[in-house]
Amino acid sequence: MDALEAQVKQDTDLRLYKMKNQKRKDVWYFARLTPKDQFGPVLDRDLTNEHGGSAICLLCSTTMTFRIGKHKMVEHMNGKHADELEIYRVRYNLVVTAGGGIRMQRVARRLDSELMDAACLDNIVHVRTITPKEQRQVNKLLARWVARHFRPMIIVEDEAFKEFVFYITHELGRVSMVLPNRSQLRNDIVALAVYYRKLVKEAILRFCVFYSLTSDIWTGGDGHSYISLTIHFLTDAFELRSWTLEVQELPGIHDGAAIAAALNKMSEEWGLSKEYCTKLVRDGGTNMVSAADTLAIPTMACVAHSLRLVVAGAMIKKKKTIDQPEELPAWAAEVSKESAEPIMEHEEDEQLSREDRDQMDTLRDLAVDEMETYLNDTIVNLGRNETNAVRGVVQRFRTLACYFRKSPKGQNRLAECQVRARGIKRSDALRVQVDCPTRWNSCWDMLQRLIVLEDSLVRFFAHVRSPPGRVEFAGMEDKLWWPKASDWLTIKCLTTLLIPFGAATAALSGQQYPTMPLVVPILNSIRKHLSRTDLFAELVAVAGDEAFVAETLVMMNDCRRFILNLFDKRFTIFENSELVWVAYLDPRIGKRMSYLSECSRQGQRQSCPSCSSTDASSRMLRGALTPDTSPEHTPDPISNDRKLPKRSFWA
Template sequence: MEFICLDHQPLSVVEDEGFQRLMSYLDSRYTLPGRKYFTDVCLPQLYQTVFTYVDSLMKDNITSIGFTSDIWSASVCPMSMLSLTAQFINQNFELQKVVLHSQKFSGSHTAEALVAAFSDMFQAWGIPKEKVHVILRDNTKNMEKAMRDAHLPSLPCMAHSLQLAVTEGVMSQRSIADIIASGRLIVGHFKHSPLAYSRLQSIQKQLGQPIKRLQQDVPTRWNSTVYMLQSLLEQKRALCAYVADYDLPSMFTSSQWKLVENMISLLTPFEELTQQISSSTASAADVIPSIRALTRLLEKTAETDHGVKTSKATLLEAVQKRFRDIECERLYSIATILDPRYKDRYFSDAVKPQIRGLLSNVLATGLEQQDGEASLAASGSGPPEKVPRTGSLHAMYAELLGGDQECGSSENSSSASLQLNFYLSEPVIAQSGQPLVYWQNNKSRFPAARTYLCALCTSVDSERLFSTAGNIIDEKRNKLSAKNAEMLIFIKKNLPLMLKK
């Protein structure tokens, strides 16, 4: 049963001739049960075992949990699923990620239906609303209204917001839209013609270039469009040589090639940021610093601005519009200042006093029964960071940190204020440092770090879950029941936690 779940195998594999021959070869005395036994007995048993283990993880003195949720529709059958993933930090400051639900979601996706579904999901796990720190969702109106009506704290997915900002600021520009359309025609020509691709391969060999396929983009993913343009730019010489002898449905002019190059330079920091916030260790603490660094980079003039100045200005405006209230969001602010890589260095001077006061109030609760005389342990040592490339996103992080190392005010002599001032007076740790390792060494000082660093900044976990769902609900299993599909997905995502143990 583990083999079927972990390797995306259909339940019918136990009746396949090749698998039966393998089992017979390993032990001819063994009688392999049929598919019905695995479906009706083994699958529910393994599901219950994994469920019990995940439940024990979440009840191990966990007081605050971050969630993600999204809706997915299968392409091979009329089935929609609603996801719920959880992330929390245990007592040893170790990050734990689990999948709770990927259940069938029938009917219209109204806010009312979503409220009922979330109520059922939290009830199934015995999770009170007090433990729900935040739910990361997409930007759709029905999901936003459902969170509001259910009185559940929620935030939009940062990756989705970036997607909307890029679409508004760049992809909607006429000159760029024309280039993207031409690029799709070029890639489509080679994708649908083996002869054309064979000719391109021959030219690549003659030019001494590596044999690479051109990459097709997905219109709903702006970064895939960047990858497509990058693949075209890499093959510029080969494509120019190809068009000299053969026909293409479209081709870039010299000015368009330059515009492609500059547009890639403009969007590279967005791609860099998307990769950063989509990592398994990204948290709500990354939102304010990354947006501050991104906007500062967009405000600077660069040599590659030729032809994209309007797009750059529009893009800056779109980013500022989408993220204008992030410093006012309590969760983002406290998570950022509790991250030893950032502290209060990325806040504007106007809001720093309020942010420090807000955190001081949060810390006072956890320090009421502790002595606040000693300072925090020094941040962990490690190799020095590489000097960031000029004009890159990481260079903006370094620029924002430069010269802003002042100590916090010591006017208030309360225990919480003393601890806060000690903490803020220390240098930040390296950008590549590990906040949870830092707080593992200092967990007795600021217990609130466990609560605020458990929140994610994107709903990527739910999107990865649906990638798994797409591998399970495929052409060979398009009649799989929703109940069995959820059990298979649940085991696939959570069983590795037990195996690591």
Template structure:
């Protein structure tokens, strides 16, 4: 049998005669059996195996040639045409639809995983892309950072702008962040609203470079410029959540917008002033912090601690380090110390610690943990993405009830609870008089008027809500009246186009028809007038007389279901319940920034950092 025409294997072997039972390897001159018992059954399987075993480089070359020719391994009849072979070798144009989609997904991969743009030049990434799509030509790092990133950023801005364009009221959070690895300060602005299905939505608007002094004039001017850049007028700003710093509060006043301090920050002050600042407690916490820091800095010490945990048949667990500006992290540190109390006692018997906790201090930490538990639970609740200003008054009421409650189990912590209660009363003394809180609370179907400390405050909140409803109703009625008058401009033209015969017929029938229509119209106007004068109050009364929904139910789903039955109330709920009660979203935004601007990328410009963080937070708005 003659050797198969077009088979790539014969580049590496020769035959002494066309019917030889063996082939001579060009590399090692070894004779390799061609397989089969006769010339009709000869094949190239043994030859390929020989290359694979003894000549790895030639075998790799053989496979590449084989793939490019499109033949089977044994030189079968799957050979491609010349056009098909050239097409397989040809790279996809960078401006083709497929290449552009791949480039877009590569950029998303880099942005969402917080990777540097240089990732596209790494060998591992290039080998992966070559395996997935050999015809794709990976653009340069410069293209991704200077072209693709800006195009993606622009597209995302357009989508977000379109999303919030027709929203009547928007709420915002803002904060200032300074980097620890480079001289960069950013001013953030996040936006919050409801979509048509009353689903809470939020997005990062900007994280703008903010060098220099952080005084109120510069802050107000910068935030106003951000709103102007997004074409958001001040009358659409429902409220801005900020921290409790005086410069921030003054900046909002100068802008002429309503603002609220971060509820979580105020809780931080309550816990610090009411408990952690007490000398005996702060000393116990400081000793605990010193113990945790010892294990954090010494891998050997932690290894010994882990060994004791295993001996005591406990799950190996690290001690939690706290951050002094986060009281809940201090609570978690205390919890971790209490969990490892027996382990730490065994550790001290054999090893040294920089300090130890006395029996009295262990008791203080246990009491502190019990007292702070409801604070920690409420902090987690108000820091969720679905929390709103409606949660503030109920949270304060629950805290006061817990701290005021006395029982046998509270004997050792009465002083702690009283100190915290005094701090809560002092810090939140005017909360129920703030309409942004009180109206939102009444509009939440889980709370309504149940959580106010007195009937007078509940009545005040309901009256404020009723005034808001009546103003909205009047505004809506005026808009509808204006729209109703618009078609009247076309009447003269229709009359001019009417034939004389039709005019005569219409004139003959006009008196009786006009009388009936006038009577019906008068009746409808009377009915509508009666309804409009009481509809806002009627909707509010109907809503308040209904039973509250369960605390675990979704209040936004309630309003989506009842928006046609209680339209004025639902529209007002859309305005008030879109406001978060903390500035946590801005802080989460800066957590993303700190992951982007790190030690390895400390030369990143503020403008580039803003684009990256904007895309990281807002890519979920992309529709494709």
């Protein structure tokens, strides 16, 4: 205990001495007295119990008022350090008497050496109680972790979590701290949010002059609608800043006036002046357009969102209606018997509560509704037949992917087929993916994975129709859809058709570099890709001279023209907007826009605000807009700049 006592003296700067005439030696072995201030001159050897003003626990530094016969050290030790007391009594063969004292046991001890080593008091180390300042920092860090990663606040009352914290603090760190309860944690999170809002407001006031906004509206599974507001701006050092400022409930009818009022209120709360808003990026809804017009803010539709709408006609799942609810696949009843708990169709739903799963289903249905509405409003019936056939093939492959997702037996057999077909280890077998309407590019990923697994799937269906397979998959032979060669050719052509859409969505969704200069080059490249009449020539050549090849080629070319038609209707306005000179001004992009005619270049020079003056800086900008055709003066800035995506199909 001498080492513990010395450590406590150093930590607390208190004068400590042992209690005289101890009734509970086990308790006072771990505790000391401190004298009252008026007895400072008294020597340590002369201090008695009457001189004591307080008592301190050497194990946790807890202090309490002390008077002879009136103190709570025994209660404290029994409540907080019962294990240490028991170790002491075992070592010295002591027991507590009925009167509250302590005496030697009459029965001789019989303890093996391992127990004695574990009970050795020399191994007891002082545990320090953290200071109030340290406790506040602990609460703050815990609140930040829970809020940032969306942890449930009840986690602080979880016994396993408390055991984990106790081990790393008390056992390893030798410090004692108190975990906040849910109510305290909630208050800490609110205080943290207030603090961060203050920091963001100060940063906007200090660094932001001109800014752009993005906003979206959605409906949760509880039927409540919400609106968000995110700000984007560049600092004086050209550092990109983006913060989601608000997510608020938006009750009532979502017309342009209501949306404008909500956006205006949120902007005023953050001190944002509309005069300095350069652009509001939104979805393609007429209500958002009306809101921007009401606020007199320049606006544009989200390009990545618009790309998603263009390809929706050939890829989205069938919309559920009251008259025609979604039908269960023929294999659903058999698959439900394979596991005690039903397997979720979407892997990301596995960790969600039932309420959150219902909300995700609502969001997926809303995404399908939005794409259906766009197609109906834009095309009516023109060209829908060409994509309905392709959409039907995609839906059948989607149902097949769902089967392998939900059937452990089917998934295991497909993995075995991969081992034989692809010559891989069992642990390297790929899993079939299921698309999600709210995740862009997920349908393309699903089809691409199925194409990779084509040979393995052929082996799987051959096994199902074999005698052993009819036993293993009894009753499933006629319930599973077997893709034909024409179906495989269809999705191969479709993924080829949509390759640039996936790359464009990924590039335009970047947050570490400016995406606006990329818009026009990307759109131009997609148009050239969709305009290729020989786009499917290589796939058709590999497929051979079967009768279905010519029919599939006609269908896919009709689909290509349909998507090109949608693309033109949606994006012509972008390619004739200020986005052209925005791209042209960026030397990393402008020098590669070789498809622009000289007339177009001259027009962009005239429309660029910075290039209409005659000062030296504007002449320099006009020079930047003139492509240098000499190879030695054409650097490769895109590949050298880490802030831009690598050169791709648009370069």
